[in-house]
Each structure stands twice: as C-alpha cells, then as structure tokens.
Amino acid sequence: xxxxxxxxxxxxxxxxxxxxxxxxxxxxxxxxxxxxxxxxxxxxxxxxxxxxxxxxxxxxxxxxxxxxxxxxxxxxxxxxxxxxxxxx
Numbered sequence: 432x433x434x435x436x437x438x439x440x441x442x443x444x445x446x447x448x449x450x451x452x453x454x455x456x457x458x459x460x461x462x463x464x465x466x467x468x469x470x471x472x473x474x475x476x477x478x479x480x481x482x483x484x485x486x487x488x489x490x491x492x493x494x495x496x497x498x499x500x501x502x503x504x505x506x507x508x509x510x511x512x513x514x515x516x517x518x519x
Contacts, residue, residue, distance in 0.1 A: 440485075442484055445460060445483075451488055451492075452491070
C-alpha cells in the first residue's frame with residue numbers, strides 16, 4: 432500500500448515541486464510550513480517529508496503569477512564586454 436502511494440503521479444515530493452517552481456527544496460519546505468503551499472506531511476522525524484498535489488502546484492503558480500523556470504527566455508542582445516575595454 433505504501434509503495435503505491437509513493438508512485439502516485441498526482442503527489443509530488445519537494446524536489447519535484449522545487450523544479451517546477453524554479454526554487455530550492457528549502458524554499459518549498461518553508462512554503463509548506465507557512466501554509467502558503469498546501470501539502471501533506473509524512474513522518475514525524477527530524478526532517479519531515481512533504482507531498483504536494485499537482486493541482487496545488489498549479490494553483491500556487493497561477494496565484495503568484497510565477498513562470499516555471501522552463502519557460503524563462505534567455506536575455507537577447509546581451510554581449511560580454513571585451514577585456515581591453517575594462518583595462519585588464
């Protein structure tokens with residue numbers, strides 16, 4: 432039964448959520464602890480594990496108007512200065 436729950440694609444671990452939000456795992460944990468990101472706490476040890484439903488991640492992204500990191504476009508027109516211009 433526990434093995435079935437851990438493989439449920441609708442519930443994500445903190446690393447998967449962090450990847451989708453474009454932030455660190457620690458930030459996801461803080462969002463869970465503060466209640467800003469609805470989650471389920473698993474375990475009672477020193478380091479709790481959290482599971483977040485896929486719909487909660489989507490709702491969080493929409494409410495924060497944050498784009499996932501995969502959609503961020505590179506800056507166009509950026510040019511590195513030449514070393515001679517800097518006097519190096």
